[in-house]
Amino acid sequence: MKYKYVFFDFDGTLADTEGVNFVIYQSLAEKYNLRNITIDELGHIKKMSARELMAYVELKKRYLPFLLKRGKSLLKQDIKNVEPCKPDLINIIKQLKNMGIITAIITTNSRYNVQMFLNEHNANIFDFIESSSMFGKETKMRKIIKKNKIRLEDVLYVGDEIRDIHAAKKTGIDIASVAWGYNTVESLKKNKPEYIIYEPFQLMDICKPQN
Numbered sequence: 001m002k003y004k005y006v007f008f009d010f011d012g013t014l015a016d017t018e019g020v021n022f023v024i025y026q027s028l029a030e031k032y033n034l035r036n037i038t039i040d041e042l043g044h045i046k047k048m049s050a051r052e053l054m055a056y057v058e059l060k061k062r063y064l065p066f067l068l069k070r071g072k073s074l075l076k077q078d079i080k081n082v083e084p085c086k087p088d089l090i091n092i093i094k095q096l097k098n099m100g101i102i103t104a105i106i107t108t109n110s111r112y113n114v115q116m117f118l119n120e121h122n123a124n125i126f127d128f129i130e131s132s133s134m135f136g137k138e139t140k141m142r143k144i145i146k147k148n149k150i151r152l153e154d155v156l157y158v159g160d161e162i163r164d165i166h167a168a169k170k171t172g173i174d175i176a177s178v179a180w181g182y183n184t185v186e187s188l189k190k191n192k193p194e195y196i197i198y199e200p201f202q203l204m205d206i207c208k209p210q211n
Contacts, residue, residue: 002208003154004102005101005102005150006104006203007105007106007155007157008093008104009181010107011108012085013159015085016083016085018182022039024071027074032063032066034059035056037057046182048162048183049183049187050163051163068108068134076110079117085178086180092201095204105128106157107130114131130144135163137164141155141173145171152171153173155173156206157174158176158177161181162187174194177193
């Protein structure tokens, strides 16, 4: 097997939360004195890293934890209406598990929101779910890898953002960046992930045993 563990991001990778998160941002922008964003700006914003976006919307770092906490709370109200990013994604992950691969979710969203989404889509198929801070995925992944005595070469992370690539590279694991998420394919490629995938079935090819 090429990879024995596949860790997934949640927002923009598994769950299509972009629309609802845009609405949530608009509701929080005034409270935190953030730059107002229009739909027309999304194409430009999708090329930015998380840190670049924070600067663009004039979000002070000290407010980030409060903003994320409130955003997760508001998302809780709509999470049952959120659909998977791709119709066949859950089925593909089930096939990975049938291959003997351990799957997990490592996300900056709350475990509650993730679990509600999984319940709604009959997708309680992951071995574990871990929540991290906005820029804490690297630390979380290292702890998981160390605790379970996992070899770095056995792990693949699947995410949709530039920060996912940075976290994976700092951890020392490979990453498959998805083309359907928050950041544009162009911006993802500039950060040199091991793989770019356009459809979920490509994960099967990446993870299958090598000859």
